Amino acid sequence: MYQENAQTNDYREQFRIYKAEQRKKKIKKLFKDIKRGKYVYLLMIPGILYFIIFKYIPIYGLQIAFKKFSYQGSFTSGEWIGLKNFYDLWEAPEFWRAFKNTIVISFMRIALGFPVPIILAILINEISLTKYKRVIQTVLTFPHFLSWIVIGGIAFNLLANQGAVNNFLELIGLHRVNFLMNPASFRYILVYSGVWKEAGWSSIIYLAVITSIDPALYEAATVDGANRYQKMWHITWAGMKSMVLLMLIMNIGHVIEGNFLQVYFLYNPVVYSTGDIIDTYVYRLTFERGVDFSFTTAVGLFKGVINLVMLMTANTFASKYSGQRRGIL
Structure with missing residues (x-):
């Protein structure tokens, strides 16, 4: 032993x-x-x-979300109140309106805007003239470098009651529509102004993936008699599918991020019912109604938890779709 x-x-x-x-x-x-x-x-x-x-x-x-914030002493020395801020959050109807708008606008962006840069990248890749391709890329990428203040001014000059679009509608005998003060159209303005600004820039990453595809695959497909659309589907799309999936997961992971600057420079009290998001709601609470850092921190923590849940859920579905055990992340 x-x-x-x-x-x-x-x-x-x-x-x-x-x-x-x-x-x-x-x-x-x-x-x-x-x-x-x-x-x-x-x-x-x-x-x-x-x-x-x-x-x-x-x-x-984040600990101040569970405390009563006070300017006296440090921000960690406030009275411990537990989940009171979260109870107040649960009972605030304006928060749930902003939460609903944030979710709806974010998924509208994914549904209507996410495919656009993918399609742009595939179409640009099909252009054979190099100079023309570069001009197209430059024109489509330029809006990304404009600030939302500038784009807000452009939108106002185009879509306001006395804007260019309404002047044209009146010219052809139709009634004026103040799009920026119309709750029904405001979400679409957010979505498509974002697409116009970011689609060209977002297509760069997909173009980079496409250029990494072996040209021999296209040559072999041509020899086998494949037409342009078959090569686009079976080679181009197949080669960029994993990157599309990764970018989709990243977009879903930021579904609670409503693009504060865009909304702030375009919205007004008339469209709060459909355009007010969590970030603008927190901004008004903090700087317009009086400072309550404990409550707004609780809102931020809630946002982070929801984003984490959405990210892990999307990654789980991606793992099933891609056949990988751990998904993309």
């Missing part, structure tokens, strides 16, 4: 030594990789710092 125990202890000691050696090898390999790609890691530092400073450190402040 004593010999068996001694032998077992020897095996354990050998296994411990083996694991320690493997750990040292992994650490040594890690430092070698870092040294070999040191310039790449240096380029990553600003991005890493951004996420640490603006994404991870603020997590510490």
Whole structure:
């Protein structure tokens, strides 16, 4: 018995030594990789710092969602009130209106706007003239660099009661429609102004994926008698499908993010019923009705939890669709 125990202890000691050696090898390999790609890691530092400073450190402040915020003392010294802010959130009808609008607008963006850059990328890829292709890409990408203040001014000049569109409607004998003050049309204005601004820019990533597809596949398909549409479906689309799925998951993961600047510069009290989102609701609570950082932090925490649930749900469906055990993330 004593010999068996001694032998077992020897095996354990050998296994411990083996694991320690493997750990040292992994650490040594890690430092070698870092040294070999040191310039790449240096380029990553600003991005890493951004996420640490603006994404991870603020997590510490989420505790005020469970406290009564006071300007006296530090922000962590408030009275502990538990879930009271969340109860108040649950009973606030304006919040649920904003929550509903945020969800509806976000899914409208996905349904009506998400396919546009994919289609643009496929169509641009089919253009054979290089110069013309570059001109098209430049024209479609340019709106991305305009701020929402500028786009809000353009929308006002086009769609307001005295705007260009209404002047044209009157010219052809139709009635004027103030689109920006019409709750029924406001959501579509948000969706399509966002598509106009970002579709060209978003198509760049899909074009990059398309250019990585082996040209020999197209040549082989041509030899086999495939027409242009068959090559687009069986080669181009098949090659970019995984990236489309990844981008879809990322969009769903930000479904509660309603693009505050866009809505803020386009909406008005008349369209609150269909255009007020969570971010603009929090903004009004914070800067127009009096400061209540505890309640608005509770709203932000609620947003984060919903985003996490949507992201994990989308990733689960993606794993089933793609056949991968862990999905895309």
